[in-house]
Amino acid sequence: MGVKGLQYFVDHCCPGVCVTVNLREMATQHVARSTNKANSTGPTLVVDGMACLRHWYSCKDWVCGGQWREYMDMLKSWVEAFTSAGIRLVFFFDGVVEEKKRQEWVKRRRRVNGEISKIFRHIKAHGEQPGREFFCLPSGLATFTPFALRLLGQEVFCTMQEADYEIASYARQHGSMGILGQDSDFIIYDSAPYLSVAKLRINSLTTVLYDRQRFCQATGLTVIQLPLLACLLGNDVVSEEKMQHIRNNAMATYRKNSPASHSGTPQGQMVLAVSQFVSSLWCRQEEDTGHILESLNLSAPHRELLKRGICSYLLPGQKALQQGDISPPPSASAFEKYVSPEILKACREKHVAAEGFMVYNIVCEGIIECSNTLEDEEDAELLPQALVYKPCRQHIYGLLLGHDGSTVDSPAIREWFVYPGNPLKEPDMVHPVPVSFPCDHPSVDLLWFGTGPDVSALRLTSFLTVFDCLEFSELYGTIEVSLLAALCLVTYIVLQVQTLSQEDVDAYLSHSVCLSIKSPQELQQIKLPFLSSRAVQLGSLYVRGLSHLLGANCASGCPLPSAALMPWHSFDGRLFHSKYLLAHSGTEKTVLLDSNPFHLSLFLHLREKLAENCRKRGRVLQSRPRSSTPEQSHKTTPGPRYRDRHTGWPSGGGRGWRGRGEVTGGPRHGGGWRERGEERSDQSEYENRERLWERGGQHFYPHSYPDCHSGGPRSTSNPPKQFRGGSYRSRGRYQLAPRWSQPPGPGT
Known part of the structure; x- marks a missing residue:
């Protein structure tokens, strides 16, 4: 990200630009300067959230899927350090990937894929997490962190265009004391001072300020000349390769005119050489940017690209090129x-x-993307997450874009999802699939804006139907919302991934049940004898599923509180990994559930509900325990002992998803697992079917669902009530939004 070589230049070749500052003192000075200004809001830092993720997530474990409760504690402490100093924070996160930056996005995704391959090779070779040099953000961190910050009472924005641009615009418009990030583009924008998050010391609130005026003095440029410098060096709009010949000529001239400077680093020489070249252009053309570009030895397309790159740095109210901003006006999707x-x-x-x-992104842009996930490209047994959740996304598209339940005329959504085997040369064109409601198909307007118990029931029906789990509606109000969501997610994964075993399901469900009473400190103390590469993948698969739960919930009008779908309520990588190893080692269920009788009963109840739902759809789980030794756990397919009696292939793999031709990951209608006739598992251990589950003030509420045969609602004594979330508050370390206690609605 940012301008090629510029961050290195200011850090290593131009020390005068780097000024160590104390943010408390900056805030005090900012207040003094703003005392007599109208609409002063106090010292505000605009935070580039995406640039901060690597610095926020400093938990020891990252490869297992994320230590989400520990991460929440870290975020809370980080925010409190600023608020205690009287500094207001405003966070921005990327909301879209602009098409002009798509190729750069693809290039980075491919590079990260290579790094992920090294991570899995290390895990399979050593049975342990690699060192920090291989660090990769847990899947979903960028998705869920904005929700976490909102939960902590912070102001958060998701961008509708390039994030750097919106951050710089906001900071300039509101007179902010600085921009906290790690992107050299913030040197180029004529906006608030650029402060380094990489050099931030949170205890002392000191960091490095990259002084824009000192940078201009060091390079001999003015602020209005910086956008051209950035584009000639190369950035996300103008690729480095397209301006190579200009930089070569500039370097030749620089070395000829400044022989004494050859001792500097090549990166430093390049920035100075191009700076001198830019300065010489202005001397000849009297600051007419449009004519300067015309004088350059560039083809017409490259000249237009350069104009676009320069305009991308011009903030609202700043002077545009005399040639005009050639960016196309926004058009209706x-x-x-x-x-x-x-x-x-x-x-x-x-x-x-x-x-x-x-x-x-679906309704207004018709395009969505998903970054890298911790998936082993050498493991042909597990379906990539993008393909596992493709049927779910198709139903979400159908829900949003379908008219009266029909998606015949609905256009395909362009999906840029990173997964093994996808070269990312073009988007996958994915068509909406209608949601099969048990009654008349409701409109999106009704789901989002309708009121009354019947609409509340329709919202829940819509959400559950997306995951083919409508039978679980009877559990609504009897168990925690996060547990209901986890049950839906695990059931969906079982239906989509034929290699999932009973032990895998036991690991998922026991983890979800036991997590409720674990503190961040207890989770950190869990000891893992070794790591399983397969468990790593299953952990990431689950977290990616949580984001799909969130998307389906939004599309359905939010029948469930969004906070209950967050990973810090429903997932911990270290705990899941420990349950996975225990389940596959044949551990007794009592031990798997921490010798807690209530948890055991709840676990068996959920397990039976899942098995019952799957059996109705022709999917019967098999027991396929994996080896409990690290050496054997590194194998991607089990040995002949676990061969499937029907196909002859090793159970849970063999041909793998590539060999089965499941790359499209489309919805299954009567085929696939419905026709496989897999072995039945042993009878469930659940023995108390009629028990009601009452925890933390939760009670069962009778439901009112539309009668799909009579066309009207059933007559019941009470409408469905929103789960009150009391147990979250009684357990919780974070204050939840008050709307948890309100009826579900589109704004939830």
Whole structure:
């Protein structure tokens, strides 16, 4: 990200630009300067959230899927360090990937894929997490962190265009004391001072300020000349390769005119050489940027690209090129005609406020993307997460874009999902699939804006149907919302991934049940004898599934509180990994459930519900225990002992998803697992079917669902009530939004 070589230049070749500052003192000085200014809001730091993720997530374990409760504690402490100093924080997160930066995005995703391959080779060779030099962010961190910060009472924005641009615009417009990030583009923008998050010392609140005026003095440029310098060096808009010949000529001239400077590093020489070249252009053309570009030895397309790159640094109210801004005006998406203006407005508002997920990108852009996931490209047994959740996404598309349940005329969504085997040369074109409601198909407007118990029931029906789990509606109000969501997710994974075993399910469910009473400190103390590469993948698969739960919940009008779908309530990588190893070693269920009788009963109840749902769809789980020794656990397919009696292939693998032709990952209608006739598992251990589960003030509420045969609602004594979330508050370390106690609605 940023300008090629510029960050290195200011850090290593231009020390005068780097000024160590104390943010408390900066805040005091900012208040003094702003005392007599109208609309002064006090010292505000605009935070580039994406640049901070690596610094926020400093938990020891990252490869297992994320230590989410520990991460929440770290975020809370980080925020409190600033608020205690009287500094207001405003966070921005990337909301879209602009098409002009798509190739750069693809290039980075491919590079990270190579790093992930090294991670899995290390795990399989050593049975342990690699060192920090291989560090990769846990899947979903960028998705869930905005929700975490909102939960902590912070102001969070999700961008509708390039994040750097919106950050710089906000900081300039509101007179912020600085921008906290790690992107050299913030040197180029004529905005608030650029402060380094990489050099931030949170205990003392000191960091490095990259002084824009000192940088201009060191390079002999003015602030208005910096955008051209950035584009000639290469950035996300203008690739390094396209301006190579200009830089070569500039370097030749620099070495000829400044022989004494040859001792500097090549990166430093390049920045100085191009700076001298830019300065010489202005001397000849009297600061007419448009004519300067015309004088360059560039083809017409490259000249237009350079104009676009320069314009990308011009903030609102700043002087544009005399040639005009050639950026195309925003146009209405072809997808917008499939929804009402009210839905469009709500999508945009949710997106900007970081309250929604997926819906804006589908309805207003017709394109979504998903970055790298910890998946082993050499393991042909487990289906990639992008393909596992593709049927779910197709139903979400159908829910949002379908008219009266029909998606015949709905256009395909362009998906840029990173997964093994996808070269990312072009997007996958994925068509919406209608959701099969047990009654008349409700409109999105009804789901989002309707009121009354019948609409609340429809929202829940919509959400559960996306995951083919409508039978679980009877559990709503009897168990924690996070447990209901976990049950839906695990059931969906079982239906989509034929290699999932009973032991895998036991690991997922026991982990979800036991997590509720674990503190961050207890989770950190869990000891893992070794790591399983397969468990690593299953952990990441689950967390990616949580984001799909969130997307389906948003599309359905939010029948469940979004906070209950967050990973710090439903997942911990270290705990899941420990349960996986125990389940596959044949551990007794009592031990698997921490010798807690209530947890054991709850676990068996959920296990039976899952098995019952799957049996109705022709999917019967098999027991396929994996070896408990690290050496054998590194194998990607089990030995002949576990061969499937019907196919002759090793159970849980053999041909793998590539060999089965499941690359498309499309929805299964009557085929696939429905026709496989797999072995039945042993009878469930659940013995108390009629027990009601009452924890933390939770009670069973009778439901009112539309009668799909009579066309009207069933007559019941009470409408469905929103789960009150009391146990979260009684257990919780974080204050949850008050709307948890309100009836579900589109703004939840």
